[in-house]
Amino acid sequence: ATPAAIMVAVGKGAEKGVLFKNAEALETAHNVTMAVFDKTGTITKGKPIVTDVIGWNGAKEEAITRLAAAIEQGSAHPLAVAVKERAAGMELPTCTDFRTTVGGGIAARCENTNVRLGNLSFVQPVAMIPPNAIELGEKLASVGKTIVYLTIGRNLCGIFAIADTLKEETQEAMQKLHELNIRTVILTGDNKRAAAYIAQQAGVDEVVAELMPGHKAELIKSFQQGGEIVAMVGDGINDAPALAQADLGIAVGGGTDVAIESAQVVLVNGDIRNISTTLRLSKATIRNVK
């Protein structure tokens, strides 16, 4: 494209809330065949709330809520925010030695015990999770909730179900991409059932769940090797490697600085309908030159 055509497109993008960080991004965008999304904060509002608290082995709801909020003092993850909100106004036990595992959960020492809060693969290596607890978790996950397990030492003491809701514009954003024949995929660290439910609600073609953050970039690479030109849309710190691997990295505004730095396009107001705007602006620019 000519410098003049690029300037026009950059200007139109700015009006609509699409920030192109370089001219190359505008040239790549019209070739995109696949849009890959992070789930939390990109497809969903990213403001999850705790919907169910289930005490296990006689543990009381209030006691496990306090303990869960105490251990999440060590995390800024959206799930941690939800748990801490649930315990607002409650007095919390003291925890130390916080260790977070990306895509897994958080561990700490709380009142001389080893406590963990996170998904099954995070708690199972240290604690025995009974089959009926796993079944209950799967049932809650089948309606789109994220399930985390609270363990003290080797024992399960609580299950938390946390729900996030779709952004109002998500379904329309997907329709617009499908009109442009773009294949849509969600990549998430969340549970398979919860992810499948959200994907179905959103109208997304495919979903790959229970991924570790590093694996998102690897999967994008394999899509690229299969001939796809991939746009990756994300908001989180975890998404930086995936944004960098994609042919076009798109950061959702309001996300982290790391995501914004790793991307070539920023959706300033966080409106994912602007992904199709981005692709259309690029197509129009390239068409004008040809």
Ligand code: ADP
């Ligand atoms: P996403 O791909 O949806 O952005 P993440 O990779 O951030 O998800 O997290 C994946 C999973 O790891 C979560 O669904 C949750 O089970 C677990 N997890 C991560 N951080 C925490 C935390 N601070 N507390 C509890 N669970 C966590």
Ligand code: MG
């Ligand atoms: Mg995320």
